[in-house]
Amino acid sequence: MAVQISHYGGLMPGEPLPDWVIPPHEGFTVEDFLRMRGLPRHTELIDGSLIFGSPPEKWHRQVLSLLRRELDLQAPPHLRAEREMAVRLGKRQMPEPDVLIVTAEAFEREQPSTYYFAEDLVLAVEVVSPDSEERDRETKPLKYAKAGIPHYWRIERADSDAVVYVYELDPATDRYLPTGIFHERLKTGVPFPIDIDLTAIGKRG
Template identity: 80%
Template sequence: MTVEPLPDWVIPPAGGFTVEEFLRMRGLPKHTELIDGSLIFVSPQRKWHRQVLDLFRRELDLQAPPHLRADREMAVKLGNRQMPEPDVIVVTLDAMNRADPETYYFAEDLFLAVEVVSPDSEERDRDTKPLKYAKAGIPHYWRVERGEDDLVVVYAYELDPVSNRFVPVGIFHDRLKISVPFPIDIDLTAIGQRG
């Protein structure tokens, strides 16, 4: 019996990986993130999670002003050892059309980061990522949770420029109607329906 050699990324270097090292890695599982220099692997998506991503990407893209676009599951470089992959983002049109880099965005490209919480991402989406998004200057953050009877609950936050932390601006259940980062109205009961 022969044992295949382990990929180089299995054992992190002292101090963790940098974004540059992360970008050169091959063979990583889909949706791997770099947080604090460590590789974060995610479990397979559940149907509810995917349906929420579809709804939010579609609605945000349709409702965004012409200079903004919505994208999903793209890495964002926040710093030397930080490259998370938000579930849905709203970026500038220029950033979306930029040829290089082709595989990620920069923090300054984002107007909104949305995380859809899964059982394995609760602490990252509630604690770790919001702090990092705020520190990187991303102006808006939404956390989407699965409530009772599979209903969607959205916790919306806006960056306070004085404290450089997110402050809550609302909790939404059946309908997400908010004026920032642009006027948005999403029927949260439409999860899984054809758009």
């Protein structure tokens, strides 16, 4: 007899419990993850475990919209901005950065259509939510750095304002080094000249 549940992610009452609810002893691989169906939106695979995020708040989505729009407008022709796309980092690692800068070649590539490779990325950005603090501050930066992604930004909320913490990869240690903390305006020269008015979050473009 199939196990029945009242509610789980996107499942309807009375549906059988999916296979991904109980992971194998060694954890899931990326291949397992890509075959799964019925996962809640924006599920991530980290260290072989499925990570389910809570529904994003309005502020979180407004930050994503501003960053994706401005980064794509300001990026040189060989780079493009994306949002909320999975990145294949390793055998058991497939996180989903909130915003990404990828090569134009990768952006236009037809397959794979649901994820990028680590080498496609120039920048990974995470907007911190209450349930993602440890992942965005500790776990993910280590994974992104180990995979060789050159730049990482972490964005935190201070009241209704955004604070952007900017990091650059040190190739000698494969660790990120902090290069700046930005309030109100994000202005940096890497990975390309960027100037973003952070007070414009939630305003019409």
